[in-house]
Amino acid sequence: xxxxxxxxxxxxxxxVGMRLxxxxxxxxxxxxxxxxxxxxxxxxxxxxxxxxxxCVGVAGSDGGRVIGAAHSPPGTTFxxxxxxxxxxxxxxxxxxxG
Numbered sequence: 084x085x086x087x088x089x090x091x092x093x094x095x096x097x098x099v100g101m102r103l104x105x106x107x108x109x110x111x112x113x114x115x116x117x118x119x120x121x122x123x124x125x126x127x128x129x130x131x132x133x134x135x136x137x138c139v140g141v142a143g144s145d146g147g148r149v150i151g152a153a154h155s156p157p158g159t160t161f162x163x164x165x166x167x168x169x170x171x172x173x174x175x176x177x178x179x180x181g
Contacts, residue, residue, distance in 0.1 A: 099119060099120060099121075099125075099165075099166075099167055099168075099170035099171065099172050100119070100120035100172050101117060101118070101119055101120065101163060101164075101165055101172040101173060101174040102117070102118045102120060102174075103115060103116070103117055103118075103163060103174045103176055104116040104118070105176075108151070112151060112152070112153035113151070113152040113153065113179070114149055114150065114151050114152060115149070115150050115152060115161055115163070115176060116145075116148055116149050117129075117143075117148050117149075117150075117163035117165060117174070118148065119165040119166075119167055119172065120172075123148070124167060125165045125166055125167035126147065126165065126166050126167070127143055127146065127147030127148050127163065127164070127165045128140065128143075128147065128163070128164045128165075129141045129142070129143050129147070129150045129161060129162065129163055129164075130161070130162040130164075131150075131155065131159060131160075131161055132159065132160045132161070132162065132175075133156070133158075133159060134156065134157070134158030134159060134178070138162065150163075152179050155179050155181075156179075156181065157178070157179060157180050157181035158178045158179065159178065159179040160175055160176055160177070160178050160179065161175070161176050161179070162174070162175045163175075
């Protein structure tokens with residue numbers, strides 16, 4: 084879901100959504116960063132899914148927003164979930180390439 088906010092509208096009134104970003108750490112490993120829309124605050128959780136499809140919960144860092152992808156086999160996907168107030172959102176990344 085995408086919320087378009089025009090002049091004079093409050094961003095806080097936008098529906099909850101989720102953005103997923105990719106990064107490289109100082110040590111050169113990949114990471115995924117989840118951000119709830121509109122302002123990134125809320126509770127976060129992650130699941131790591133094997134190429135075969137089984138998923139397990141994993142802990143994130145930086146308030147639960149960030150997960151490292153290092154040591155994950157190619158084809159692994161990650162699901163980020165987040166909630167704020169009574170709303171929640173989730174997003175799954177494209178398969179990790181290693």
